[in-house]
Amino acid sequence: MRNKEHLDEPVDEGTAVSIYAAGALCWRTKKKKLEVLLIHRQRYDDWSWPKGKLDKGETLPECAVREVSEEVGLPITLGIPLSSIRYAVKSGCKEVHYWAAAAGDMPVLPDGKEVNEVLWCSPSKARELLSNPSDLEPLEALVSAYDRSRLSTWPLLIIRHAKAKPRSAWTRAEGERPLAATGMRQALYLQRLLMAWHPNRIYTSGWMRCISTISPYAQHTKAKVKVVQRLTEADHNRHPAKVTAVVEKLLTRSSATGLCTHRPVLPTVLKALATHMPAEMRKSLPIQDPHLSPGEVLIAHVSLDEPGTIVALEQHKPYDD
Incomplete structure:
Protein backbone atom coordinates (compact mmCIF):
# COMPACT_ATOMS: atom_id res chain seq x y z
CA MET A 1 0.00 0.00 0.00
CA ARG A 148 19.26 -3.85 25.83
CA SER A 149 17.05 -2.94 28.83
CA ARG A 150 17.34 0.75 27.90
CA LEU A 151 13.67 1.54 27.29
CA SER A 152 12.27 1.90 30.82
CA THR A 153 13.67 5.20 32.08
CA TRP A 154 13.02 8.32 34.13
CA PRO A 155 14.27 11.83 33.22
CA LEU A 156 16.67 14.02 35.19
CA LEU A 157 16.39 17.54 33.78
CA ILE A 158 19.35 19.90 34.20
CA ILE A 159 18.19 23.50 33.77
CA ARG A 160 20.37 26.57 33.52
CA HIS A 161 18.46 29.53 34.91
CA ALA A 162 16.94 31.91 32.38
CA LYS A 163 18.59 35.14 31.26
CA ALA A 164 19.21 37.46 34.23
CA LYS A 165 19.88 41.17 34.43
CA PRO A 166 23.60 41.88 33.76
CA ARG A 167 25.95 41.72 36.75
CA SER A 168 27.33 45.11 35.74
CA ALA A 169 23.89 46.67 36.07
CA TRP A 170 23.16 45.18 39.50
CA THR A 171 24.47 46.77 42.70
CA ARG A 172 22.62 44.75 45.35
CA ALA A 173 23.31 41.21 46.64
CA GLU A 174 24.19 38.74 43.87
CA GLY A 175 21.64 36.25 45.13
CA GLU A 176 18.89 38.81 44.55
CA ARG A 177 19.74 39.54 40.91
CA PRO A 178 16.47 38.99 39.01
CA LEU A 179 15.62 37.76 35.54
CA ALA A 180 15.69 40.12 32.60
CA ALA A 181 12.55 40.59 30.51
CA THR A 182 13.82 37.93 28.08
CA GLY A 183 14.44 35.62 31.03
CA MET A 184 10.87 35.98 32.22
CA ARG A 185 9.66 34.97 28.77
CA GLN A 186 12.07 32.02 28.84
CA ALA A 187 10.62 30.92 32.20
CA LEU A 188 7.11 30.87 30.69
CA TYR A 189 8.45 28.91 27.72
CA LEU A 190 10.03 26.41 30.14
CA GLN A 191 6.69 25.99 31.90
CA ARG A 192 5.29 24.49 28.69
CA LEU A 193 8.42 22.60 27.66
CA LEU A 194 8.88 20.81 30.98
CA MET A 195 5.32 19.46 30.82
CA ALA A 196 6.57 16.89 28.28
CA TRP A 197 8.50 15.14 31.11
CA HIS A 198 6.42 16.20 34.14
CA PRO A 199 9.18 16.53 36.78
CA ASN A 200 7.34 16.17 40.07
CA ARG A 201 10.18 17.60 42.14
CA ILE A 202 12.69 20.33 41.35
CA TYR A 203 15.90 20.98 43.27
CA THR A 204 17.08 24.55 42.80
CA SER A 205 19.65 27.08 43.86
CA GLY A 206 18.08 29.50 46.30
CA TRP A 207 19.17 32.54 44.32
CA MET A 208 16.39 34.64 42.83
CA ARG A 209 17.13 33.98 39.15
CA CYS A 210 16.87 30.20 39.63
CA ILE A 211 13.71 30.40 41.74
CA SER A 212 12.10 32.68 39.15
CA THR A 213 13.05 30.33 36.32
CA ILE A 214 11.22 27.32 37.69
CA SER A 215 8.37 29.15 39.43
CA PRO A 216 5.91 29.25 36.48
CA TYR A 217 6.18 25.48 36.02
CA ALA A 218 6.03 24.73 39.75
CA GLN A 219 2.99 26.96 40.26
CA HIS A 220 1.19 25.48 37.26
CA THR A 221 1.82 21.84 38.17
CA LYS A 222 2.16 22.01 41.97
CA ALA A 223 5.53 20.25 41.63
CA LYS A 224 7.50 20.23 44.87
CA VAL A 225 10.41 22.65 44.98
CA LYS A 226 13.40 22.02 47.24
CA VAL A 227 15.85 24.89 47.68
CA VAL A 228 19.42 23.58 47.89
CA GLN A 229 21.94 26.24 48.86
CA ARG A 230 24.77 23.98 47.67
CA LEU A 231 23.63 24.75 44.12
CA THR A 232 24.34 28.49 44.41
CA GLU A 233 27.49 29.91 42.83
CA ALA A 234 28.90 30.97 46.21
CA ASP A 235 28.46 27.58 47.90
CA HIS A 236 29.77 25.78 44.84
CA ASN A 237 32.94 27.90 44.87
CA ARG A 238 33.58 26.87 48.46
CA HIS A 239 32.52 23.22 48.30
CA PRO A 240 32.13 21.84 44.73
CA ALA A 241 32.16 18.28 46.10
CA LYS A 242 28.83 19.00 47.78
CA VAL A 243 27.26 19.68 44.37
CA THR A 244 28.57 16.32 43.20
CA ALA A 245 26.90 14.75 46.24
CA VAL A 246 23.58 16.39 45.29
CA VAL A 247 23.75 14.96 41.77
CA GLU A 248 24.68 11.51 43.05
CA LYS A 249 21.72 11.56 45.40
CA LEU A 250 19.33 12.61 42.63
CA LEU A 251 20.50 9.72 40.46
CA THR A 252 19.18 7.31 43.11
CA ARG A 253 15.64 8.55 42.47
CA SER A 254 13.25 6.83 40.06
CA SER A 255 10.83 9.59 39.03
CA ALA A 256 11.11 12.70 36.88
CA THR A 257 13.25 15.32 38.63
CA GLY A 258 14.62 18.75 37.77
CA LEU A 259 17.77 20.55 38.90
CA CYS A 260 18.13 24.30 38.29
CA THR A 261 21.48 26.01 38.77
CA HIS A 262 24.06 28.47 37.38
CA ARG A 263 26.63 28.40 34.56
CA PRO A 264 29.68 28.18 36.92
CA VAL A 265 28.11 25.16 38.65
CA LEU A 266 27.36 23.23 35.43
CA PRO A 267 30.87 21.73 34.92
CA THR A 268 30.63 19.98 38.29
CA VAL A 269 27.10 18.73 37.52
CA LEU A 270 28.16 17.44 34.09
CA LYS A 271 31.28 15.78 35.47
CA ALA A 272 29.12 13.88 37.96
CA LEU A 273 26.70 12.81 35.23
CA ALA A 274 29.58 11.64 33.02
CA THR A 275 30.52 8.91 35.50
CA HIS A 276 27.08 7.32 35.04
CA MET A 277 27.08 6.86 31.26
CA PRO A 278 29.01 4.96 28.59
CA ALA A 279 32.23 6.60 27.37
CA GLU A 280 30.79 7.18 23.90
CA MET A 281 27.84 9.08 25.33
CA ARG A 282 30.12 11.42 27.29
CA LYS A 283 31.11 12.98 23.97
CA SER A 284 27.57 14.33 23.70
CA LEU A 285 27.80 16.29 26.96
CA PRO A 286 28.05 20.08 26.52
CA ILE A 287 31.51 20.39 28.07
CA GLN A 288 32.46 23.68 26.37
CA ASP A 289 31.70 26.89 28.26
CA PRO A 290 28.93 28.12 28.62
CA HIS A 291 27.73 24.47 28.61
CA LEU A 292 24.07 25.47 28.41
CA SER A 293 22.56 28.76 27.27
CA PRO A 294 20.36 30.66 29.74
CA GLY A 295 17.06 28.78 29.92
CA GLU A 296 18.40 25.69 28.12
CA VAL A 297 17.63 22.16 29.35
CA LEU A 298 19.70 18.97 29.25
CA ILE A 299 17.71 15.77 29.84
CA ALA A 300 19.50 12.68 31.10
CA HIS A 301 17.34 9.56 30.75
CA VAL A 302 18.16 7.22 33.63
CA SER A 303 17.50 3.49 33.41
CA LEU A 304 14.94 1.91 35.71
CA ASP A 305 16.37 -1.54 34.99
CA GLU A 306 19.93 -0.45 35.84
CA PRO A 307 19.47 2.25 38.50
CA GLY A 308 21.86 5.17 38.17
CA THR A 309 22.84 4.40 34.57
CA ILE A 310 22.18 7.16 32.03
CA VAL A 311 21.13 5.64 28.69
CA ALA A 312 20.22 8.69 26.59
CA LEU A 313 20.75 12.46 26.44
CA GLU A 314 18.92 15.29 24.72
CA GLN A 315 19.12 19.09 24.80
CA HIS A 316 16.47 21.72 24.20
CA LYS A 317 17.33 25.29 23.34
CA PRO A 318 15.74 28.21 25.20
CA TYR A 319 13.18 30.66 23.96
CA ASP A 320 14.97 33.31 21.91
CA ASP A 321 13.65 36.80 21.26
Missing part, protein backbone atom coordinates in the same frame (compact mmCIF):
# COMPACT_ATOMS: atom_id res chain seq x y z
CA ARG A 2 1.43 3.39 -1.00
CA ASN A 3 1.25 6.18 1.54
CA LYS A 4 -0.24 9.14 -0.35
CA GLU A 5 1.37 11.62 2.06
CA HIS A 6 4.82 10.71 0.73
CA LEU A 7 6.41 11.31 -2.65
CA ASP A 8 8.67 8.80 -4.33
CA GLU A 9 11.66 11.12 -4.68
CA PRO A 10 14.54 10.58 -2.21
CA VAL A 11 15.46 13.44 0.14
CA ASP A 12 18.99 14.84 -0.03
CA GLU A 13 20.79 15.32 3.30
CA GLY A 14 21.23 18.99 2.46
CA THR A 15 17.58 19.60 1.58
CA ALA A 16 16.04 22.35 3.67
CA VAL A 17 13.21 21.23 5.95
CA SER A 18 9.88 22.86 5.09
CA ILE A 19 7.75 21.08 7.71
CA TYR A 20 8.66 19.98 11.23
CA ALA A 21 6.53 17.42 13.03
CA ALA A 22 6.74 15.25 16.14
CA GLY A 23 5.19 12.14 17.56
CA ALA A 24 5.72 9.16 19.80
CA LEU A 25 5.96 5.39 19.69
CA CYS A 26 3.71 4.36 22.55
CA TRP A 27 4.77 1.02 24.00
CA ARG A 28 3.80 -1.45 26.68
CA THR A 29 4.61 -5.01 27.72
CA LYS A 30 1.90 -7.64 27.59
CA LYS A 31 2.72 -11.09 28.99
CA LYS A 32 6.37 -9.98 28.99
CA LYS A 33 6.24 -9.19 25.26
CA LEU A 34 6.82 -5.74 23.76
CA GLU A 35 3.85 -4.14 22.00
CA VAL A 36 3.61 -0.84 20.10
CA LEU A 37 0.65 1.30 19.14
CA LEU A 38 -0.16 1.90 15.48
CA ILE A 39 -2.81 4.24 14.09
CA HIS A 40 -4.76 4.06 10.83
CA ARG A 41 -5.54 7.35 9.11
CA GLN A 42 -8.49 7.28 6.75
CA ARG A 43 -7.26 10.33 4.84
CA TYR A 44 -4.15 8.53 3.65
CA ASP A 45 -5.36 4.95 4.17
CA ASP A 46 -2.10 4.17 5.96
CA TRP A 47 -0.71 2.72 9.18
CA SER A 48 1.72 4.96 11.02
CA TRP A 49 2.71 6.39 14.40
CA PRO A 50 0.77 9.16 16.17
CA LYS A 51 2.38 12.41 14.99
CA GLY A 52 1.61 15.84 13.61
CA LYS A 53 2.92 19.24 12.58
CA LEU A 54 4.09 21.84 15.06
CA ASP A 55 1.66 24.58 15.98
CA LYS A 56 3.02 28.12 15.86
CA GLY A 57 5.43 28.71 18.76
CA GLU A 58 5.30 25.07 19.83
CA THR A 59 8.34 22.96 20.67
CA LEU A 60 8.91 19.47 19.29
CA PRO A 61 8.36 17.74 22.67
CA GLU A 62 5.13 19.68 23.25
CA CYS A 63 3.93 18.72 19.80
CA ALA A 64 4.64 15.02 20.36
CA VAL A 65 2.65 14.97 23.60
CA ARG A 66 -0.24 16.97 22.14
CA GLU A 67 -0.54 14.86 19.00
CA VAL A 68 -0.72 11.59 20.93
CA SER A 69 -3.34 13.07 23.21
CA GLU A 70 -5.42 14.39 20.30
CA GLU A 71 -5.15 11.36 18.01
CA VAL A 72 -5.44 8.45 20.44
CA GLY A 73 -6.52 9.99 23.74
CA LEU A 74 -3.41 9.01 25.67
CA PRO A 75 -1.79 11.39 28.15
CA ILE A 76 1.92 10.55 27.84
CA THR A 77 5.27 11.49 29.32
CA LEU A 78 8.16 11.36 26.89
CA GLY A 79 10.83 8.73 27.31
CA ILE A 80 14.06 8.33 25.37
CA PRO A 81 14.40 10.15 22.04
CA LEU A 82 14.27 7.88 18.98
CA SER A 83 15.40 8.27 15.38
CA SER A 84 14.06 11.29 13.52
CA ILE A 85 13.09 10.71 9.90
CA ARG A 86 12.92 12.82 6.74
CA TYR A 87 10.85 12.31 3.64
CA ALA A 88 9.69 14.25 0.61
CA VAL A 89 6.26 15.87 0.61
CA LYS A 90 4.63 18.23 -1.90
CA SER A 91 5.91 21.31 -0.06
CA GLY A 92 9.48 20.01 0.11
CA CYS A 93 10.97 18.04 3.00
CA LYS A 94 9.24 16.93 6.18
CA GLU A 95 11.25 16.07 9.30
CA VAL A 96 9.55 14.11 12.08
CA HIS A 97 11.04 13.70 15.56
CA TYR A 98 9.98 10.75 17.68
CA TRP A 99 10.18 9.73 21.33
CA ALA A 100 9.36 6.51 23.13
CA ALA A 101 6.41 6.77 25.54
CA ALA A 102 5.40 4.08 28.01
CA ALA A 103 1.62 3.75 27.86
CA GLY A 104 0.81 0.87 30.19
CA ASP A 105 -2.75 -0.39 29.85
CA MET A 106 -4.44 2.97 29.44
CA PRO A 107 -7.51 2.94 27.16
CA VAL A 108 -6.91 4.13 23.61
CA LEU A 109 -9.62 6.13 21.86
CA PRO A 110 -9.26 7.21 18.20
CA ASP A 111 -10.25 10.83 17.64
CA GLY A 112 -12.49 9.82 14.72
CA LYS A 113 -11.37 12.79 12.63
CA GLU A 114 -7.86 11.84 11.55
CA VAL A 115 -7.60 8.39 13.15
CA ASN A 116 -10.28 5.76 12.62
CA GLU A 117 -8.49 2.70 14.01
CA VAL A 118 -5.76 1.91 16.52
CA LEU A 119 -3.88 -1.32 17.09
CA TRP A 120 -1.56 -2.66 19.77
CA CYS A 121 0.71 -5.18 18.08
CA SER A 122 4.12 -6.83 18.17
CA PRO A 123 7.10 -5.10 16.49
CA SER A 124 7.10 -7.81 13.81
CA LYS A 125 3.43 -7.12 12.99
CA ALA A 126 4.18 -3.38 12.96
CA ARG A 127 6.94 -3.98 10.40
CA GLU A 128 4.37 -5.64 8.13
CA LEU A 129 1.74 -2.93 8.52
CA LEU A 130 3.69 0.34 8.48
CA SER A 131 3.02 2.09 5.19
CA ASN A 132 6.06 4.37 5.16
CA PRO A 133 9.39 2.48 5.11
CA SER A 134 11.10 5.31 6.98
CA ASP A 135 8.77 4.69 9.94
CA LEU A 136 10.78 1.53 10.55
CA GLU A 137 13.75 3.58 11.77
CA PRO A 138 12.26 4.74 15.10
CA LEU A 139 10.73 1.27 15.55
CA GLU A 140 14.14 -0.41 15.25
CA ALA A 141 15.60 2.12 17.69
CA LEU A 142 12.84 1.34 20.19
CA VAL A 143 13.23 -2.44 19.82
CA SER A 144 17.01 -2.14 20.23
CA ALA A 145 16.56 -0.12 23.43
CA TYR A 146 14.09 -2.70 24.75
CA ASP A 147 16.43 -5.60 23.97
